[in-house]
Amino acid sequence: MTTIALNLQSVHERIARACAAAGRDVNEVTLLPVSKTFGPDAVQAAYNAGERAFGENYIQEAVEKQALLAALPIAWHCIGPIQSNKTRLVAAHFAWAQSVDRLKIAQRLSEQRPGSLPPLQVCIQVNIDGGPSKSGVAPGEALALARHVAELPRLALRGIMTIPEPAGDFDAQVAVHRRARALYDELRAAGLPLDTLSMGMTADLEAAIHAGSTMVRVGTAIFGTRPPRD
Numbered sequence: 001m002t003t004i005a006l007n008l009q010s011v012h013e014r015i016a017r018a019c020a021a022a023g024r025d026v027n028e029v030t031l032l033p034v035s036k037t038f039g040p041d042a043v044q045a046a047y048n049a050g051e052r053a054f055g056e057n058y059i060q061e062a063v064e065k066q067a068l069l070a071a072l073p074i075a076w077h078c079i080g081p082i083q084s085n086k087t088r089l090v091a092a093h094f095a096w097a098q099s100v101d102r103l104k105i106a107q108r109l110s111e112q113r114p115g116s117l118p119p120l121q122v123c124i125q126v127n128i129d130g131g132p133s134k135s136g137v138a139p140g141e142a143l144a145l146a147r148h149v150a151e152l153p154r155l156a157l158r159g160i161m162t163i164p165e166p167a168g169d170f171d172a173q174v175a176v177h178r179r180a181r182a183l184y185d186e187l188r189a190a191g192l193p194l195d196t197l198s199m200g201m202t203a204d205l206e207a208a209i210h211a212g213s214t215m216v217r218v219g220t221a222i223f224g225t226r227p228p229r230d
């Protein structure tokens with residue numbers, strides 16, 4: 001087996017153990033491998049090991065990679081910041097956009113989604129721990145934004161996504177992730193038909209699953225350490 005296949009196996013085992021510890025069915029949690037900064041060979045190796053969805057942060061990089069892997073039926077998730085001048089690329093080249101945090105961006109994605117493609121699956125990114133320099137809508141504004149996004153014809157609102165700062169220990173991680181779970185439950189109670197709570201990465205996926213995540217986005221534990229990016 002390749003290193004990537006072995007790494008995937010251990011990440012799936014981590015997810016299974018975390019689900020068991022939390023008394024959850026392993027089928028409630030999806031793994032999204034995050035292939036940013038890694039080349040098409042790495043994606044191909046993970047694909048060969050059974051993965052069919054990948055997360056990418058940098059839109060230009062992702063589109064080039066997608067072109068090289070066009071023969072593979074992969075669902076690409078945009079999980080990085082989306083500027084207005086990139087919405088057309090996201091609308092045309094991704095199955096999901098998880099990092100929607102402004103109505104203007106959502107409107108452009110809906111308008112620009114090609115008619116030949118199914119609706120773009122969308123998560124609202126929420127700045128759950130109030131990091132000052134971070135993307136994401138404030139928790140108190142998530143419901144209003146979600147209601148607007150849910151009305152856009154070419155988008156399918158699926159849930160919320162968070163990227164909390166790395167918190168120290170397990171309990172601190174769980175505390176932050178529980179706030180996101182509470183917000184997700186609140187939006188569902190308000191009538192939004194959400195099924196995706198995207199939270200948890202290499203360092204905190206156990207805590208995220210404990211708190212009720214339905215999708216963990218994992219890069220480092222699968223593909224290795226990324227070179228620093230400026």
Ligand SMILES: *Cc1c(COP(=O)(O)O)cnc(C)c1O
Nearest residue numbers: 034057079201202217218219220
């Ligand atoms: C890079 C990234 C990940 C994966 O992080 P790892 O710590 O490498 O697992 C997940 N989500 C987002 C939004 C990212 O940018």
